[in-house]
Amino acid sequence: MNSIFADAQKRLVDVFKYTELTDDVEETFKHPKLSLCVSLPVRMDDGRLKIFTGYRVQFNDTRGPTKGGIRYHPDVSLDEITSLSFWMTIKCAVMNLPFGGAKGGICVNPKDLSRLELERLSRSYIRGIADIIGPKRDILAPDVYTNATIMGWMADEYTQIKRQQLPGVITGKPVHLNGSLGREYATGRGALHVLQQWLDRKKLQPQNLTVAVQGFGNAGYHFARLAHRVGFNIVGIADSKGAIYSKKGLEPQKVMQHKQEHHDLGTMLYCDGSVCDLQHYQKISSQELLELDVDILVVAALENQIDKDNAGNIMAQIVLEIANGPVTSEADAILEKNGVVVLPDVLANAGGVTVSYFEWVQNRAGYYWVEEKVNARLEKCITREARAIFDLADEKRISLRTAAYLQGVNRIAGAITQQGTREYFLNK
């Protein structure tokens, strides 16, 4: 299998052509600062002891404490978590947040665990990594198949270990446990702002545009809900079990309501239902959804969904990357040749980490903002960075991805260079 991290690094080759960087910077980008692999013992409900494997990778902390989510998925590997920590480093710099990048994960299918097993596993993970995290060192957050409830258990475990209330160690917590208003839907909301900025430039109206959404979890659902509200026609929705299509359009909130009626009895934290349970819509596969004849394709599930094999079949004119790394570097080249515009992940899904930053600020200040303030600040930050990236892409005639990376890499490079370069140490 190809390395996700090796593919992620290929993006830098293009970026380095457009900026003058010292060898120090290029060398730094090749290596994560710290990679930890931990064995996580969990007492299962039937009395057995089961050991799970967990990871935490801190990629770079030159610009501040590292920041990144925790993923629960059977395919989690060190390679995947390293790539995600690299993307977090770029993303935080793209948004000019005072953070470096990190990521964590546990190799598990959380839907196979009971609620109590899941809580023990989450607490075991914090015990395993407690020495390398902290509000001023490395800050956690939700990602695929983790949510506010799990963040609450983790924050509580950290409090017990440190014997201090340190809510800033983790963001995306429940609002009643020092979470921020607006964090739950921030990723979807931020993606919608980025899309709208792009459409405004092209003088396109939502009412005339059809959208297909792959991934109907935290990020994809809230995007679809908010996009439907401002007039986009959501014609296709996919989750891990399949997809539904309706030319006339779907109502995301009703689809979610129906999906949730099929709760998994074990944990009640995951939904056992699927969008496919909605009988009166046409059923298609998640792969077919990607190739629908729509104006906008939103990829909000996992990495590597569009690769060299299906990139040529993408009919959408715009791909909005809400997932991290959904398009491989080979697919990027094919999409570009076919005139498909990709709104890149390091910008399009940055609403989540931006409001996580706001949560961290509120936790440290001990002063909490009203929802309108959170939303207004998110809109201001993400539209400012989006406009700068769109302008840079126009000016240098480069893809939006290369422009976004350029913006992030230049900021990180500035910080690395300020710490001293070869020229500096050789007194040149």
Ligand code: NAD
């Ligand atoms: P989630 O667990 O809430 O939802 C994941 C969704 O993807 C589920 O609906 C699941 O059914 C679906 N899915 C999984 N495999 C699929 C497949 N093969 N085809 C179609 N659907 C599939 O996770 P999330 O938090 O929404 O994260 C989704 C993506 O967004 C990830 O790449 C994550 O890294 C990224 N992201 C999330 C956030 C956040 O704040 N949650 C922030 C930035 C980026």
